[in-house]
Structure formats: structure tokens, C-alpha cells
Amino acid sequence: MVNEKALEKANKICRETISYAKSIIKPGMLLLDIAEKIENKIIELGGKPGFPTNLCINEIAAHDTPSSNDERIAEGLLKVDIGVSVDGWVADYAFSLDLEDNEENKQLIEASDKALAAALRMVKKGVKLGEIGKAIEEEIEKKGFTSIKNLSGHEIGHYELHAGLTIPNYSNKSDVELDGGIYAIEPFATSGQGLIYDGKESGIFRIENSGNVRDATARKILKFVEEEYKTLPFCERWIKKKFPNSRFAISLLKKSGILHEYSTLVEKSHKPVSQSEATVII
Numbered sequence: 001m002v003n004e005k006a007l008e009k010a011n012k013i014c015r016e017t018i019s020y021a022k023s024i025i026k027p028g029m030l031l032l033d034i035a036e037k038i039e040n041k042i043i044e045l046g047g048k049p050g051f052p053t054n055l056c057i058n059e060i061a062a063h064d065t066p067s068s069n070d071e072r073i074a075e076g077l078l079k080v081d082i083g084v085s086v087d088g089w090v091a092d093y094a095f096s097l098d099l100e101d102n103e104e105n106k107q108l109i110e111a112s113d114k115a116l117a118a119a120l121r122m123v124k125k126g127v128k129l130g131e132i133g134k135a136i137e138e139e140i141e142k143k144g145f146t147s148i149k150n151l152s153g154h155e156i157g158h159y160e161l162h163a164g165l166t167i168p169n170y171s172n173k174s175d176v177e178l179d180g181g182i183y184a185i186e187p188f189a190t191s192g193q194g195l196i197y198d199g200k201e202s203g204i205f206r207i208e209n210s211g212n213v214r215d216a217t218a219r220k221i222l223k224f225v226e227e228e229y230k231t232l233p234f235c236e237r238w239i240k241k242k243f244p245n246s247r248f249a250i251s252l253l254k255k256s257g258i259l260h261e262y263s264t265l266v267e268k269s270h271k272p273v274s275q276s277e278a279t280v281i282i
Contacts, residue, residue, distance in 0.1 A: 002182060003089050003158075007281060010091035013047040014084040014279075018093055021080055027099040029074045031055045032066040032237075042084050050083025050090035051161060052204050052235035059267040061151060061188055061275065063202045068237035077105040079275040085232060088159040092184040094277035108189050108274035111143035115187035116276040119153075119167075123185065125282050129176045133168030136187045146194035147187060148273065151265065156182040156279065159230045170194075184279050192271025198263035203236040205250070208260035218249035222258065233262070 020041050025034055035053040042049050052065040056079040057072075066072065081094040096112065098105035115136040122132055140147045153167030168174060169187050207225060221243055225234060239246045253259040267273050 002281065003087060004281060006086040006089040007091065007182060010047055010050070010084040010086040010089055011279060013042060013045045013086070014082055014091040014093045016045055017041050017082055017084065018095060021082070022095070022097070025074060025078070025080070025097060027074055030070070031072045031074060032070045034074060035066050038082060042082075047084040047086050050085035050092065051233040052238065054079065054081035054094075056081070056264075056273075056275075058272045059192070059270040060199065060264055061148060061196050061267055061273040062265040063204060063262045064264045065202060065204055065235050066237065067203050068240045075099050077102070077108065077272040077274060079273070081275065081277065083161070088230065088232075089182075090156055090161055090232070091279045092156065092161070092277060093279060094186060094275045096274040096276065104191060105272060105274070107143055108145060108191065108272060111140045111145050111189040112187045112274040112276040114143075115139040115147070115189065116185060116278060119185045119187065120278060120280065123178065123183065123280050123282065125180060126177050128174060129165065129168055129178065130172050130174040132185070133174070134171035137170040140187065140189045143189070145189045145191055148190055148194050148196055148267070150195055151186075151188050153183060153185040153277075156184055159232055161232060178282060180282050182279060182281055184277055186275060186277035188273055188275050190267050190271050190273045192267045192269035192273075195268040196265040197268055199266040200264055202262045202264050204233050204262045205235065205254070205259045206233045207231055207258065209257050211256055211258045213252050213256050213258070215249055215252050217243060217246065218252045221246060221249050222253060
């Protein structure tokens with residue numbers, strides 16, 4: 001059963017953190033500084049990061065977070081994807097910023113924002129998933145862009161970011177109906193082909209299987225992850241703060257199949273992507 005009180009608190013913290021993020025992000029800032037400031041704000045407000053802050057530039061659609069020694073700066077069309085966990089109940093929100101005063105970027109942001117608004121107006125128990133996808137796709141196409149077909153919204157469970165149903169971003173004619181639960185709706189708009197592929201490794205992990213390894217540091221890290229994050233995603237820079245020499249141990253846990261590492265998700269034609277996202281309870 002959904003803990004609505006915890007989720008409402010997570011939603012409130014997420015919205016406050018978004019306002020804070022929009023006030024501090026400037027072109028040329030280190031992505032690492034942005035991520036750390038956002039995650040510290042979440043903790044200051046009484047939550048925990050539900051996943052590492054995703055900061056994705058231009059054609060990178062999702063699953064990119066700064067490493068502990070990252071020197072990249074904020075530029076172009078920046079997607080900011082923020083998760084807040086309160087007792088394992090996660091609110092998942094995203095917005096996009098144009099950091100180069102580019103008209104196409106502005107139009108892409110408007111397209112994904114309007115698509116999200118259209119989807120949220122429809123969301124209720126019994127609505128067909130295909131109808132939500134159709135509304136998203138139509139709004140994006142009105143602006144002359146394409147929705148990304150192989151990225152979708154998702155149901156959220158307790159300590160489970162992607163659970164159950166997926167919410168399409170195009171008209172896939174699905175007759176499956178929404179039921180009670182928690183859902184993240186997240187349209188992506190692009191001037192490209194509207195498909196993504198797996199790029200480089202992201203440094204974002206989650207526990208995928210139970211198991212053990214001989215290395216003492218790896219065992220300590222696994223125990224820490226199980227206690228602190230459970231099955232929610234975490235990243236290399238978080239682990240490094242507690243275990244400075246963690247790179248080899250993490251690689252052992254990954255090689256053993258205990259950890260899964262996400263890949264960055266890149267638009268196939270390398271065209272810019274915007275993202276808008278909100279979490280709702282039915």
C-alpha cells in the first residue's frame with residue numbers, strides 16, 4: 001500500500017529543489033557542482049536523493065551523472081532529472097534549460113512541457129496507456145518535433161524506481177488501463193529521429209542480483225549499498241565519499257553480476273533532446 005504521506009513529502013521536497021536548481025544553474029558551472037548542490041539541498045530539506053542527479057546535455061537524453069572528478073560544464077540544452085526518496089517512496093521530476101539562448105532549444109522545451117501537461121490532464125484510473133502516448137506525441141508534433149519512442153514514463157514502487165507499467169511517449173495503441181499507483185510521466189522531444197541507443201557507461205549502478213565476492217572492500221561496499229540505497233540507483237561519486245579506493249571493488253561487484261551499470265542514453269541522430277517529468281499518485 002502506498003504511503004501517501006511519505007510520497008507527498010517527497011513531492012514537496014522535489015518541487016522546492018527544482019526551484020532551487022533553476023535559481024543556481026548558470027552556463028559554465030561545473031556539472032559536478034550542480035549535482036552536489038542539488039543533492040545537498042534534498043538532504044537539507046529532509047529527504048534523500050532517490051537516484052543520482054541526472055545532468056544530460058544536448059543529444060544525451062538520460063542516465064548521465066557527473067563522476068567524482070568530472071570537469072564538464074553546463075551548456076547547450078541541459079536536462080535536470082531529480083529524484084527524492086522519503087522512506088523509499090520516490091518522487092521523480094525533470095526539467096530542461098536552454099543555456100545557449102537557442103530558439104530551437106526553447107521550442108523543444110515548450111514541446112515537452114506541453115506534452116507533459118496534456119498527459120497529466122488525462123491521467124486517471126482506467127485511462128488507456130495508448131491514449132496517454134497519443135496525447136504526448138500529438139503535442140510534440142504540433143511543434144514540429146518528434147517524441148522519443150523507446151523512452152517511456154514508468155510506474156514507481158517502494159524502493160523501486162521502475163516498476164510495473166510503462167507510460168508510452170507515442171501512440172502505441174495499448175489498451176492497458178492505468179490502475180491505482182504512483183506514475184512518473186516523462187515526455188522527451190527531439191529534432192532528430194526519435195530513437196535512443198546505449199552510449200558510454202554512466203557510473204550509475206543498482207543492485208541486480210544477490211551474491212558475494214572475496215574482496216573485503218567489495219563486501220563492505222555491498223553491505224553499505226544494501227543498507228543505504230537498497231534497490232534504488234546510486235553512483236560512483238557517492239560511494240567514493242565513504243570508500244575512497246572503491247573503483248576496483250565496484251568493478252568486481254559489476255563483473256560478478258551483483259551490480260548493474262546503466263548506460264547513457266543518446267539520441268540516434270545526435271540531435272538535441274528536451275525532457276519534462278512529474279510524478280502523480282492515482
